[in-house]
Amino acid sequence: MIKTLSNNISFLRTMLYISALVILVVGALTYRSITEVTKSSEMITHTYKVNVELEQVLSYLKDAETGQRGYIITNDSIFLEPYISGRSKINNSFAELKVLAKDNTTLTNSLKDLNLLINKRLLAFQTSYRSLPKNDIDDPAFIQNFKNGRVLMDSIRDQIKGAIAIQNNLLNQRNNEYKSDLMATPLLLFSLLLCSLLLMYAAYNSIYKNIKQLKATNEELEIFKESTNQSEIVSKHGSWTWNVKTNTFTYSDNLYRLLGEQPQSFKPTIENFLTYVHPEDVEQLSKQVEQMKENVELPYIYYRVVHKNGNVKHLKAYGKSLVNDEDETVLLGTTADITDEIISFKVLEERNAELERNNKELSSFNYVASHDLQEPLRKIQTFLSRLEDEEVDKLSPKGIRYIDRIKNAATRMRLLIDDLLQFSRSNKADKVFEDSNINLIFEAAKQDLAEVISAENAIITSDAFPSMKVIPFQIQQLFVNLLGNAIKYKAEGVIPKIEITHQVVEADKEDGITKPKNQFYHKLVFTDNGIGFDNTYAEQIFTLFNRLHNKDEYSGTGIGLSICKKIVENHKGYITAKGEPNKGATFTVFLPID
Amino acid sequence: MKYLKNRRFTVVLFFTVLLIALSFNSCDEFIKSKSQQNKETEQTQQTIATNKNEAKLLLMLSKDNQDVIHLSKKLQHVVTKDSAVALIKKIEETHIEIAEAFNTVATNKLISIPNYSEISPSNIVLDSSQENKIKALQKLKAIIDNQLFLLDKLSKTTNSKTFKKLIVKADSKINDSLTRTKNIINTLNTNS
Amino acid sequence: MQEDYINITLADDDEDDRLFFTDAFDDIKITTRVKTFNDGVYLMDYLNSDDALLPNVLFLDLNMPRKSGLECLKEIKQNPKFKDIAIAIYSTSASEEDIENTFIQGANIYIKKPSDFKTLKKVLAEVVTINWQYHTNSMNKDNFLLRF
Numbered sequence: 001m002i003k004t005l006s007n008n009i010s011f012l013r014t015m016l017y018i019s020a021l022v023i024l025v026v027g028a029l030t031y032r033s034i035t036e037v038t039k040s041s042e043m044i045t046h047t048y049k050v051n052v053e054l055e056q057v058l059s060y061l062k063d064a065e066t067g068q069r070g071y072i073i074t075n076d077s078i079f080l081e082p083y084i085s086g087r088s089k090i091n092n093s094f095a096e097l098k099v100l101a102k103d104n105t106t107l108t109n110s111l112k113d114l115n116l117l118i119n120k121r122l123l124a125f126q127t128s129y130r131s132l133p134k135n136d137i138d139d140p141a142f143i144q145n146f147k148n149g150r151v152l153m154d155s156i157r158d159q160i161k162g163a164i165a166i167q168n169n170l171l172n173q174r175n176n177e178y179k180s181d182l183m184a185t186p187l188l189l190f191s192l193l194l195c196s197l198l199l200m201y202a203a204y205n206s207i208y209k210n211i212k213q214l215k216a217t218n219e220e221l222e223i224f225k226e227s228t229n230q231s232e233i234v235s236k237h238g239s240w241t242w243n244v245k246t247n248t249f250t251y252s253d254n255l256y257r258l259l260g261e262q263p264q265s266f267k268p269t270i271e272n273f274l275t276y277v278h279p280e281d282v283e284q285l286s287k288q289v290e291q292m293k294e295n296v297e298l299p300y301i302y303y304r305v306v307h308k309n310g311n312v313k314h315l316k317a318y319g320k321s322l323v324n325d326e327d328e329t330v331l332l333g334t335t336a337d338i339t340d341e342i343i344s345f346k347v348l349e350e351r352n353a354e355l356e357r358n359n360k361e362l363s364s365f366n367y368v369a370s371h372d373l374q375e376p377l378r379k380i381q382t383f384l385s386r387l388e389d390e391e392v393d394k395l396s397p398k399g400i401r402y403i404d405r406i407k408n409a410a411t412r413m414r415l416l417i418d419d420l421l422q423f424s425r426s427n428k429a430d431k432v433f434e435d436s437n438i439n440l441i442f443e444a445a446k447q448d449l450a451e452v453i454s455a456e457n458a459i460i461t462s463d464a465f466p467s468m469k470v471i472p473f474q475i476q477q478l479f480v481n482l483l484g485n486a487i488k489y490k491a492e493g494v495i496p497k498i499e500i501t502h503q504v505v506e507a508d509k510e511d512g513i514t515k516p517k518n519q520f521y522h523k524l525v526f527t528d529n530g531i532g533f534d535n536t537y538a539e540q541i542f543t544l545f546n547r548l549h550n551k552d553e554y555s556g557t558g559i560g561l562s563i564c565k566k567i568v569e570n571h572k573g574y575i576t577a578k579g580e581p582n583k584g585a586t587f588t589v590f591l592p593i594d
Numbered sequence: 595m596k597y598l599k600n601r602r603f604t605v606v607l608f609f610t611v612l613l614i615a616l617s618f619n620s621c622d623e624f625i626k627s628k629s630q631q632n633k634e635t636e637q638t639q640q641t642i643a644t645n646k647n648e649a650k651l652l653l654m655l656s657k658d659n660q661d662v663i664h665l666s667k668k669l670q671h672v673v674t675k676d677s678a679v680a681l682i683k684k685i686e687e688t689h690i691e692i693a694e695a696f697n698t699v700a701t702n703k704l705i706s707i708p709n710y711s712e713i714s715p716s717n718i719v720l721d722s723s724q725e726n727k728i729k730a731l732q733k734l735k736a737i738i739d740n741q742l743f744l745l746d747k748l749s750k751t752t753n754s755k756t757f758k759k760l761i762v763k764a765d766s767k768i769n770d771s772l773t774r775t776k777n778i779i780n781t782l783n784t785n786s
Numbered sequence: 787m788q789e790d791y792i793n794i795t796l797a798d799d800d801e802d803d804r805l806f807f808t809d810a811f812d813d814i815k816i817t818t819r820v821k822t823f824n825d826g827v828y829l830m831d832y833l834n835s836d837d838a839l840l841p842n843v844l845f846l847d848l849n850m851p852r853k854s855g856l857e858c859l860k861e862i863k864q865n866p867k868f869k870d871i872a873i874a875i876y877s878t879s880a881s882e883e884d885i886e887n888t889f890i891q892g893a894n895i896y897i898k899k900p901s902d903f904k905t906l907k908k909v910l911a912e913v914v915t916i917n918w919q920y921h922t923n924s925m926n927k928d929n930f931l932l933r934f
Contacts, residue, residue, distance in 0.1 A: 099638055116701070
């Protein structure tokens with residue numbers, strides 16, 4: 001949009017020049033027109049003056065003539081007065097005419113002829129009354145003279161008329177010449193003025209539109225600026241610009257706040273900024289700032305600042321350079337206050353370390369405890385069995401019963417310790433996933449339970465399993481626990497039948513999978529025909545030490561299924577249970593496929 | 595150069611220069627033409643006045659001239675002395691020459707001059723009486739004197755070359771006539 | 787069985803376990819001569835001595851002070867003098883790590899101490915009657931751990 005605006009500016013300038021030119025032209029034309037009108041009017045005046053003088057001459061002659069006639073009639077010399085003064089009057093007129101006819105040879109010649117004629121006439125006057133024999137107007141000579149005089153007078157009149165006519169013709173000619181000019185000029189002027197007005201209006205329009213647009217843009221910019229300021233405050237950012245050529249900086253308001261100062265409280269220069277930077281980071285920052293000048297982009301740089309009140313804040317800055325309209329390199333930068341993140345991160349790190357420590361301690365505690373607990377328990381059991389073997393006949397029935405009870409308790413303790421040991425071993429921490437042959441693992445699990453399986457004549461059917469990336473011994477444990485449970489919780493008098501199926505399924509289509517991380521999963525379903533359970537406990541049974549039966553009904557520590565859940569979670573899988581009392585139970589295991 | 599690059603500045607500069615140049619020019623024009631006009635009108639008026647003056651003086655001069663010719667003609671008839679007559683004849687001839695000169699200039703200058711005298715016979719009584727003769731001659735002298743006076747006036751007022759030439763010519767001639775007239779008067783005075 | 791008795795040695799720091807061990811062998815109908823040592827140092831001192839009577843089967847506990855069972859195993863396997871000794875690891879723990887390590891170091895069999903005397907007798911009897919040469923050739927991790 002800036003482009004169209006600058007085009008508009010050149011357009012306006014052109015308009016301005018054209019209008020100025022037009023007005024100048026108009027002015028010049030007007031001037032010429034006026035001078036011509038003046039000239040024209042002067043010409044008219046000139047012609048008029050000539051005509052008047054010529055008529056005046058004629059009039060003087062007529063007066064002289066009339067006077068002469070009067071004298072002839074009355075013989076009173078008073079009538080000769082116009083005749084006597086006639087010549088000098090005529091001469092005066094000629095004096096004027098001479099000047100008027102200065103540039104006009106035709107008129108001058110005409111005047112010369114006229115002069116001769118006038119002389120002749122005046123002579124005729126003189127002759128007529130001089131040679132007039134007293135009181136004889138019938139004298140033929142006299143009459144002849146009179147006639148001559150009349151002829152002369154006519155010639156003079158003609159001459160004068162001719163001169164006047166010529167003058168008028170000339171005037172007409174010149175007028176005609178000017179007429180067309182004079183007619184055209186006002187029209188031309190008017191049209192030019194109209195054009196000029198139109199141009200000015202167009203220019204005004206253009207300016208008005210531009211101004212409105214600029215205003216609107218300005219308002220938008222103001223709003224944008226405000227929102228930027230707000231967003232800077234909220235996101236704890238500050239921005240700055242650096243005109244490399246003029247070495248001037250501008251800092252946004254929030255940048256000052258990042259340094260713990262009021263907006264625009266000091267002059268934005270690099271030196272002033274560096275005074276806030278942590279002394280250890282100043283050197284590196286200065287170097288990176290120098291680098292910034294040469295490179296187009298500044299990679300992220302991290303440094304600390306120290307507020308006046310001693311607070312240390314961590315800042316992260318990013319800069320990018322671009323070239324503006326005047327070929328100057330300008331660097332635009334954004335600086336963010338990442339103190340909170342760094343603190344959180346540190347806290348998190350610490351917590352993590354603590355948790356890991358705790359975990360490790362607990363694990364080792366768990367392991368060691370159960371391991372060390374095994375020793376004395378084993379002793380107890382062994383000695384008990386020794387007792388049973390060797391001394392049973394020396395004991396009273398009560399004694400035998402007591403030993404039996406001790407044996408049971410010891411066995412339970414052993415189970416608990418074994419399970420605890422299992423549980424602690426199912427910590428993933430340092431276990432390695434490997435591509436494993438699940439079928440083999442399954443066989444190994446069945447081997448582990450070989451005794452129980454054969455004792456109960458359990459029938460176990462399974463699909464062929466593909467290889468999966470797992471922690472082998474944990475999966476084996478999983479199988480052992482699930483199979484073990486299925487056999488343990490068999491229905492009375494029913495041969496336990498366990499079926500294990502395998503499928504590859506899509507995560508979205510399975511209800512058992514919540515928030516899946518992969519698209520496809522292995523689905524292993526363990527179905528048995530045992531006593532089942534109330535489905536309301538479906539989730540509960542996976543909690544640690546949770547049992548649905550007491551120890552007299554079915555042995556167990558309540559740890560088995562939690563171990564299964566832990567193992568499955570280690571593998572980023574899911575395990576669910578579904579039970580129907582007296583019908584059986586179904587355990588579904590999902591293991592992700594990478 | 596830095597300022598010239600700034601477009602706004604050049605525009606303003608351009609217009610200011612234009613404005614100043616225009617106003618100077620137009621003012622100048624107006625003042626010149628006005629003064630010129632005034633001078634012209636003044637000059638014209640001056641020329642006309644000069645013309646009128648020249649015409650008036652030439653008219654009076656030629657009138658006097660014609661009177662001199664007429665008188666000298668008349669005097670030739672009444673004066674008896676041969677020498678005197680010859681002188682008078684000379685005077686007549688001289689003045690006829692002058693009249694011709696006057697005519698040429700008058701035609702040129704569009705001035706109307708009479709080539710006849712307007713002295714009424716009653717004014718001059720010319721008979722053979724000495725008294726009257728002398729009176730007539732005195733009159734003649736007076737007229738010639740007048741001519742010189744008029745010539746002098748003309749020479750002071752005219753700028754025209756033609757007139758100046760005429761004046762020079764006429765002046766010497768008229769002075770001769772004057773001398774001759776004086777001589778004739780003396781002759782007649784001594785004679786009687 | 788070249789001799790008329792089998793030479794058995796046990797290294798175990800637990801007095802009770804030593805008692806069980808010797809009692810078990812007393813009950814087993816196989817002619818054996820049993821020697822026990824209190825820890826790894828005593829064992830190695832004996833084995834390294836010139837007049838040592840090398841056992842046919844050596845039962846080695848893992849958790850012993852001064853010198854652990856694993857260290858003894860390493861030492862024994864390094865010394866060609868002891869190449870004919872069959873080593874059975876006899877330990878309370880049955881952790882993957884221990885089984886793995888002892889397997890790698892060349893133990894012949896791994897026995898988790900049973901908690902029942904009868905089972906103990908059965909296991910011991912089984913172990914000492916294994917034809918070790920035959921067994922070792924076909925040994926892998928699966929049958930390294932004795933199942934009972």
